[in-house]
Amino acid sequence: MKRFTELYHELDATTRTTLKVEALERYFREAPPADAVWALWFLSGRRAKRAVNTTLLRSWVAEETGLPLWMVEACYAEVGDLAETLALLLPRAEGGTELPLREVAAERVLALRDLEDEEKRNVVVDSWNRFGTRERLVWHKLITGGFRVGAGRKLVTRALARAAELPPAVVAHRITGQWDPTPDSWERIVRPEDAEGSAARPYPFLLAHPLNDGPDELGALEDWQVEWKWDGIRAQLLHRGGEFLLWSRGEELVTHQFPELQELAPVLPDGLVLDGEVLAWRDGEPLPFGALQRRLGRKKVGETLRTEVPVVFQAYDVLERDGEDLRSRPQAERRALLEEVVEVVSSTPLAPPNLLKVSPRVEASGWAALGALREGARDRGVEGFMLKRRDGEYAVGRPRGLWWKWKVDPLELDAVLIYAQQGHGRRAGLYTDYTFGVWRGEELVPVAKAYTGLTDKQIRTLDRWIRRNTRERFGPVRSVEPEQVFQLAFDGIRTSSRHKSGVALRFPRMARWRQEKAASEATTLEEVEALLARYGDGD
Amino acid sequence: MSDLVQVAEDGLYCPAGDFHIDPWRGVERAVVTHAHADHARWGSEHYLASASGEAILRERLGDISLETLDWAETRRIGEVIVSLHPAGHVRGSAQVRLERDGEVWVVTGDYKVHPDPVAEAFEVVRCHTLVSECTFGLPVYRWPEPEGVYQAIDDWWRENREAGRTSVLFAYALGKAQHVLAAVDASAGPLLAHGAVQKMNEAHRRAGVELPETRYADTEAAKETRGEALVIAPPSSGGRPGWMKKFGRPSTAFASGWMRVRGRRRRRSADRGFVLSDHADWDGILQVVRESGAERVGLTHGKTEPMVRWLRENGWDAWSLPTRYEGEADVDEGAVDEEVEAPEGTEAPGS
Structure with a gap:
């Protein structure tokens, strides 16, 4: 667990691809196969599904730290990453555990799924007591299924190919599909190239x-x-x-x-x-x-x-x-x-x-x-x-x-920013999740949420504007003055009972911040319904 | 009887003495806790500040009508007896104690309880009502021991020297920069300072603070110390490729309390983040609230809502005092139009 924790933090600390690949390669070369195969299993995107309910996890942290649950939530809203929030809230613990990754993964990650809540709680609290602060963060990531560390499959494949001295394509093929995190699997994945392939494995997809x-x-x-x-x-x-x-x-x-x-x-x-x-x-x-x-x-x-x-x-x-x-x-x-x-x-x-x-x-x-x-x-x-x-x-x-x-040009409409919520991860603490509305008479009705399309600079500018133009707060969400107009691009439109506007957009994103436009010039619901009639799926 | 301190249009105001504390605009009479731009503004007729911080305040505000007080020296203004007490935030930073008819209020200004080699140690002042800053008022903000952080900075600098890379550490020009300079192992290699930092270093030296020798980080100095130097620069300079390029491919780091959170650390896209703050952390604020003996606690700057609620649930009479800086976590995102360096995305002064 120590070595894996180090790897996680090395990957997390840098944005440079070469350093990430080096760290991964070093890990794959040095770690015992029984641990390395687990690391590969997690790093290649496999997850322990439903290991522990995060609501329970939050309440256990509240109980262990003596903080009210609402405070745990407030901290989560600030940090934007549950695994990290919980690690930061628990009392600091230097050092770490001697348990190897294979044992932690099998007994304290995958095994959780089949335990009753009270037994789970025991394992969780026992693990908190054994693990150092840095290990807790990594472990929380594993048990909440959100294990992403800025090293995609491509990097992992490249690093493993180097460590195993195999062509990347061979490694990509071998780690695709289903395999169990056992030393035998590791053996099969890193063994020298041969003609035999596992019948169940698909080829890596060629993407456009x-x-x-x-x-x-x-x-x-x-x-x-x-x-x-x-x-x-x-x-x-x-x-x-x-x-x-x-x-x-x-x-x-x-x-x-x-x-x-x-x-x-x-x-x-x-x-x-x-x-x-x-x-x-x-x-x-x-x-x-x-x-x-x-x-x-x-x-x-x-x-x-x-x-x-x-x-x-x-x-x-x-x-x-x-x-x-x-x-x-x-x-x-x-x-x-x-x-x-x-x-x-x-x-x-x-x-x-x-x-x-x-x-x-x-x-x-x-x-x-x-x-x-x-x-x-x-x-x-x-x-x-x-x-x-x-x-x-x-x-x-x-x-x-x-x-x-060569995709058809996206559909577009001009919508007004009406709600904002703070983002997660790299965007923690910034208002980056936006809800947009279109006019139904005098009223703006929500038509889409969008998160992408703005530059970092625009995000910061908009963040400041949102803070200064807040109308009301509902928990983490703020309603803002209906002034900012954005051109939204989207790939499709259909009816939806979940949205007040009655439509749902497919892949909505912000194509342009239309600072030159007044909110009153934004798209109306009638115009949206015309798009629906033309391009909607009709069901 | 009315509150000794209220929030008025221009900031915290004491009606019984007819003066403001850290007003946002020019007023008749301003008591100023410290020289950071969101506390010390131009344009007031008369200023009252700590004697210890005079040189630094004058460096910032220039030729002002300034009266100074030694620590704990009292001065009567209207019905109020005013005294200043060390806040530990930066050199000369003060808490303001106000007393009228035996009722005592303390306005902390920015403060920290962790030790700092440059700023005078925080002094607990007993009071009935405490007005505390709350920049880091959430329990996820708990600082590691500074000694360990200094060690980590030294280690990072050494590793960079071994790899032949210059080290550029981003730290707020007033306070954090001197804190770091006084804390690192200055014998390990040359120390360079950005112009804004160098100016503040000089002001500190004039105030009698001992700092290791720093050289102005011009192109020539950068060239001569390539691969060796530790450069202290304000956060804004990281976003100026023109300024950075003289150091070749340096290793970069931030020193700030915000570095406690990975998301913010990554947003800085520096190689390292050191958790080193000149503000009180969660435990620090609670310690000061408890030791002050205050029954009423006002909170200002930062995310005050959770702290207010927590204090209320635990028996204090707590409330939130809005600041011009919007009262929430945006203090780190350039909401402060700092006159020395005010780029986008800089940290709050001393954070």
């Missing part, structure tokens, strides 16, 4: 860069494979050794959330991996993302929901066929192979209809014609184009120049 400046720099359109950018759930479909698995991009197994896709299993050849998108689909058209959302996060998908929101797998790419890794083949070749595979599957006599499709190629005479087509993307229920370089490989991560997403 946004194309913000248009296609002028991309050369001839002939060099690019163009597809619509579908708005669903990016997923890899695996069929290996008779097992059918569906992995989401977040590397969660979603096989059971889409049981109808499993009907494909009998007709798929073995040793096949397809990259694509799960889409809600009816009558030859995609349903809005909102419909698909209803099928997510459920333990069981009932018949009614399956009928209301049918899904398809829209394949983009073939990554493996007959057990052969195709990722280094050019895009164009993979595309031909993909069409072949899907053709063979679809023509199998027993193939279930309408479950597996190939994302169609979009043809246009040139960039200008393509640009014109893009204008109509929203009406087709897609987000724009994917541009894939025809001679490109299926690389790991988000390299520039292979895949571009």
Whole structure:
């Protein structure tokens, strides 16, 4: 635990990538495998789900420190990070525990989940007594499931690849998917390169860069494979050794959330991996993302929901066929192979209809014609184009120049800042979470919350303005004078009973601070409803 | 009988003596606790301040009509007997004791109870009513022992020297800078000071404070001491690449109570954050409230609401006195238009 705590604080203390990678590499080289594998498990984004209820945790801190619970809350609002708040409130303790990370992780993190509250409390208080202040912070992060330390999977992969002296792609592949934090797993992850791969693991996803400046720099359109950018759930479909698995991009197994896709299993050849998108689909058209959302996060998908929101797998790419890794083949070749595979599957006599499709190629005479087509993307229920370089490989991560997403321009409206709340983490103590309203007659009704799009400088300026123009306070939230107008950009709009305005925006963000505009010039609810009628999902 | 101290348009006001304490604008008669910009403002007719802080106050306010008091020396103003007592915040910083017909009020100004090699040690003054600052009035703000922090600064400086990097430590020009200079191991290497810091160093020396020798951090000095020096600079200079570039690729650090919280530490994007404050922490405020014997406690500057509530729940008669600086945690975010350096995102004076 000592060494891991040191690592956490080293990563936390610097913003320099090179220093982070060095710290990680050192840790992976030096830590015993039984601990290193736990560190990797946490660092690669795995979490102890529901280890402890944070409400209880707050009340236990209150009891142990003799502070009223409201004071714990007030401190949390100030610090903006629960794990840190609790560590700061507990009496200072120098030094630390001799317990190794593997023991802490197994017995004091994962094991918590199955304990009764009173037993949990005992473990928590006992741990506070054993751990130093710095360890408590890290441990709180582990048990509250919020373990993020500014070292993303890419950095962790790079550092581990160095430590294990393996190509990063091999490491990325090996740490993808499900594995248990055991020394055996560690052994498999760091062992020298060989041909054998675990049948359950998907490949790391190739991700696209946004194309913000248009296609002028991309050369001839002939060099690019163009597809619509579908708005669903990016997923890899695996069929290996008779097992059918569906992995989401977040590397969660979603096989059971889409049981109808499993009907494909009998007709798929073995040793096949397809990259694509799960889409809600009816009558030859995609349903809005909102419909698909209803099928997510459920333990069981009932018949009614399956009928209301049918899904398809829209394949983009073939990554493996007959057990052969195709990722280094050019895009164009993979595309031909993909069409072949899907053709063979679809023509199998027993193939279930309408479950597996190939994302169609979009043809246009040139960039200008393509640009014109893009204008109509929203009406087709897609987000724009994917541009894939025809001679490109299926690389790991988000390299520039292979895949571009050329999204349709966002929808926009001008809204008035009406509420503000303090942010978390790096934004603790600053008012950075904003609620915006549009006019319904003389009244501003909330239409969206947005957190992103402002520069640090603008955030500080706005923070000061908010403090000086507060009307009322409701706990951590302030209502402010309705004066500041922001242009909000968003990707979609739908009806919502949760918002007073009756609409919900998709991915709202602040495109511009319109200081030249008066609040009275902001968008009206009628105008928003017109957008809803045109682009909304209608359900 | 009315309160001895009230909040008036221009700040804290004592009607029985017809004077203000740390007024926000020019008034007839101002009692000034210390020279930080949110306490010592220009434009008053007459000033009363501590003799110990005179040189520093004059450095800030220039040619003013100033009367000084030694510690605990009394002066009658109207119906009120006024005396000043060390607050431990910066050199010469004072608490103001007011007495009328046996009723005693104390206005702390900014203060700390942790020791400081430059400022006179905080003195507990018994009173019926205490008006305390509350910049760090939450229990997450508890300071480590300063000795350990000094050691950590020395260690950081040494590591940088070993790596051949100049060390730039951001600290408020008045108070924190001298606190750090007097505390570090000055024999370890050359000490450089930003112009604003250098000016305040001189004022301290004029006031009889012993500080290690500091050299003005111009390009030549920076070049000659590259990889060796510890540079003390106000927080604003970190945001000026033009000023910073003479040090090559320095290691940077902040010394401030706000460094207790990681989010704020990271926002500074300095390499290190040292938790070193010239304000009282949570325990410090409570200690002073208890030892003063006050039954009524007014709180001002900072997040006063939780402290007020906590004191009320624990038997005190507590209330909040608004300040011009909006009364909440924004004191660290440039709400103070400091005349020497007032960039965006600087810390509150001495925080």
